[in-house]
Amino acid sequence: xxxxxxxxxxxxxxxxxxxxxxxxxxxxxxxxxxxxxxxxxxxxxxxxxxxxxxxxxxxxxxxxxxxxxxxxxxxxxxxxxxxxxxxxxxxxxxxxxxxxxxxxxxxxxxxxxxxxxxxxxxxxxxxxxxxxxxxxxxxxxxxxxxxxxxxxxxxxxxxxxxxxxxxxxxxxxxxxxxxxxxxxxxxxxxxxxxxxxxxxxxxxxxxxxxxxxxxxxxxxxxxxxxxxxxxxxxxxxxxxxx
Amino acid sequence: xxxxxxxxxxxxxxxxxxxxxxxxxxxxxxxxxxxxxxxxxxxxxxxxxxxxxxxxxxxxxxxxxxxxxxxxxxxxxxxxxxxxxxxxxxxxxxxxxxxxxxxxxxxxxxxxxxxxxxxxxxxxxxxxxxxxxxxxxxxxxxxxxxxxxxxxxxxxxxxxxxxxxxxxxxxxxxxxxxxxxxxxxxxxxxxxxxxxxxxxxxxxxxxxxxxxxxxxxxxxxxxxxxxxxx
Numbered sequence: 001x002x003x004x005x006x007x008x009x010x011x012x013x014x015x016x017x018x019x020x021x022x023x024x025x026x027x028x029x030x031x032x033x034x035x036x037x038x039x040x041x042x043x044x045x046x047x048x049x050x051x052x053x054x055x056x057x058x059x060x061x062x063x064x065x066x067x068x069x070x071x072x073x074x075x076x077x078x079x080x081x082x083x084x085x086x087x088x089x090x091x092x093x094x095x096x097x098x099x100x101x102x103x104x105x106x107x108x109x110x111x112x113x114x115x116x117x118x119x120x121x122x123x124x125x126x127x128x129x130x131x132x133x134x135x136x137x138x139x140x141x142x143x144x145x146x147x148x149x150x151x152x153x154x155x156x157x158x159x160x161x162x163x164x165x166x167x168x169x170x171x172x173x174x175x176x177x178x179x180x181x182x183x184x185x186x187x188x189x190x191x192x193x194x195x196x197x198x199x200x201x202x203x204x205x206x207x208x209x210x211x212x213x214x215x216x217x218x219x220x221x222x223x224x225x226x227x228x229x230x231x232x233x234x235x236x237x238x239x240x241x242x
Numbered sequence: 243x244x245x246x247x248x249x250x251x252x253x254x255x256x257x258x259x260x261x262x263x264x265x266x267x268x269x270x271x272x273x274x275x276x277x278x279x280x281x282x283x284x285x286x287x288x289x290x291x292x293x294x295x296x297x298x299x300x301x302x303x304x305x306x307x308x309x310x311x312x313x314x315x316x317x318x319x320x321x322x323x324x325x326x327x328x329x330x331x332x333x334x335x336x337x338x339x340x341x342x343x344x345x346x347x348x349x350x351x352x353x354x355x356x357x358x359x360x361x362x363x364x365x366x367x368x369x370x371x372x373x374x375x376x377x378x379x380x381x382x383x384x385x386x387x388x389x390x391x392x393x394x395x396x397x398x399x400x401x402x403x404x405x406x407x408x409x410x411x412x413x414x415x416x417x418x419x420x421x422x423x424x425x426x427x428x429x430x431x432x433x434x435x436x437x438x439x440x441x442x443x444x445x446x447x448x449x450x451x452x453x454x455x456x457x458x459x460x461x462x463x464x465x466x467x468x469x470x471x472x
Contacts, residue, residue: 003280019343022334027307034314041306048303055296056340058288063344066285068351070278074264077272090267097263101255150411151402158395165388174387177454181421186253186293187260189341189419191285197352208352209408216345217414220421220457 004065009057012064016056024049067191075198087141087199094192095137095219099130104182108175112227115171116234128230132222133183137192140215144199147206150214157221164228172231179223188219245301253293261286293423296340300424308335308428312435321382324436325375331432332374332425332456336367341422349412357412357471362464366416369463370456374429377455378436387454394458401465409468417461426453 027045031037037045078087099105108129109122143153165173196215200208268279311331315324336342342363350359380390402410420426433452 002277003284005284015343019338022337023304023307026330026334030307030311030314034317035310037310045303045306048299048301048306050299051295051302052299052304052338055292055294055299056338056343057292059292059296059340060343060347062285062288062290062292063347066281066283066288068348070274070282070285073274073278074267074272074282077274081271086271093263094260097259098256101259103252103256149407150414151399154414155399158399162392162395165391170386170388174454177387177391178452180418180457181426181453184341184418184421185256186289186341186423187257189344189422190289191260191264193345193348197348207408209349210411212352212411213349213415214411215415216418217411220418 006061007065009061012061013057015060016053019056020049020053063190068194071191071194072198072201075195075200076202077198078195079199079202084145084203087145088138091137091139091141091192092134094134094195095188096130096134098185098187098192099133099183100126102182102185104185105129108179108182108223108227111175112230115169115175116230119234119237120230125227125230128226129183129223132226133188133219136183136218136222137188137215140196140218141199143214143218144196144203144206144211147211149210150217154214154217154221157218157225161221161224161228164225164232168228168231168235172227172234176224176227176231179227180220181223183219183223184216189216246298249294249297249301253290253297257286257290257293297423300427304338304424305427305431308432309435312432315435325378328378328432328436329371329375332371332429333367335425335428336370336420336460337363339420339422339425341419342366342416342425345412345415345419353408357408361467362412362416365463365467366420366460369416369459369461370420370425371459372463373455373459374452376459377452380455381436390455391458394455394462398458398461398465401462401469405465405468406472409464409471413461413464413468416464417457420457420460421453425456429453429456 031042078084078090105126109125112120112125113122139153142148143150161176168176193215196212197208200206200212264282268274308331311327315327318324346359346362346366349357349362376390380387402413405413429452
């Protein structure tokens with residue numbers, strides 16, 4: 001049994017050093033010129049930066065030795081099966097469960113609650129989002145299997161969002177567009193993306209560069225359209241009440 | 243200590259459901275060799291532990307930087323200085339964003355190094371920085387977000403016609419990864435300071451929309467990179 005754990009860790013450490021240097025430099029310059037924080041506060045911040053350094057190193061190492069190779073291999077297996085269509089329901093399930101416990105959604109829940117005066121129950125928002133993200137990843141898999149250019153899906157997606165925007169209140173619009181980030185959780189960008197890359201490698205006539213990437217964009221669209229849909233329902237209810 | 247426990251439970255909740263489904267798939271239809279499957283488990287452990295440390299670090303050290311610089315802005319007064327600082331912060335935060343790094347690493351390895359990892363990261367960071375600067379200007383001049391979003395997307399879809407196919411998918415993905423665990427909370431923490439400086443304006447929703455605008459910049463930047471490459 002030959003499991004690799006620390007392969008290539010030095011280059012990961014170097015990467016993380018270069019990732020954090022600009023932020024640290026900017027903080028030091030700001031500290032000297034205008035922040036002038038007390039020493040105690042500065043040591044706290046340095047501790048935080050150190051933790052972030054350790055964390056980012058472990059995270060990227062985990063993707064490098066774990067999710068990237070294993071995810072790609074799983075994608076290759078799924079992409080070479082006889083029933084490739086099974087990728088579509090698998091994509092749906094992965095997207096659904098990747099979102100169900102996503103902590104960022106709690107904050108979004110709170111915001112939607114505020115702008116809708118409690119009209120939209122929290123579970124409705126949660127399940128709308130889970131179905132939305134599940135649908136997005138299923139669509140990404142369908143696109144990969146059928147070779148549909150990403151613009152054909154993203155363009156109508158944003159056109160629909162821009163049209164829906166005309167019929168919802170500006171506050172809902174702001175919340176909806178800011179919600180784009182909640183669905184791209186840690187598993188989507190790292191693991192599910194690697195699976196899609198693996199599928200793209202083995203499918204004849206597909207280039208992962210063109211057909212596998214684009215999934216994150218579809219996932220980012222899901223919360224926008226989900227929240228706008230709820231915004232439309234809310235506007236409709238308001239009008240009926242008048 | 244409360245913070246530590248909360249962070250651990252947040253990360254476990256975000257990682258566990260997908261992990262369970264993958265384990266289920268492994269022993270029903272995928273059947274990877276055990277060795278390779280264990281790499282997945284190594285990934286789960288490292289990514290979870292890494293996220294826990296990273297999020298704690300963000301709360302203890304990185305968010306306070308955003309907040310403190312934001313709240314030091316009133317002492318400066320000058321609008322150009324605020325826009326400049328917003329620009330620099332947008333840049334340095336994106337360079338440290340984990341999701342941006344993961345996407346750039348994947349693109350680098352899928353393209354066999356043809357699209358260089360660092361070049362992509364700096365392009366995304368520049369795009370985000372310019373749009374954070376614009377988002378601050380929007381608040382100053384009170385421009386409705388609808389116009390900026392519509393204009394931004396029109397520009398994106400116009401440019402998309404002139405970009406080599408290899409760059410289109412990664413451009414759109416670049417807009418999704420800037421909303422990872424660091425950039426958005428950081429910009430929001432900083433934005434509170436900005437809103438305080440520019441207060442007095444009717445800006446009940448001026449903090450809103452920052453994230454949306456910030457994800458347009460990277461898409462445009464990578465599209466332009468694609469035009470330069472092609």
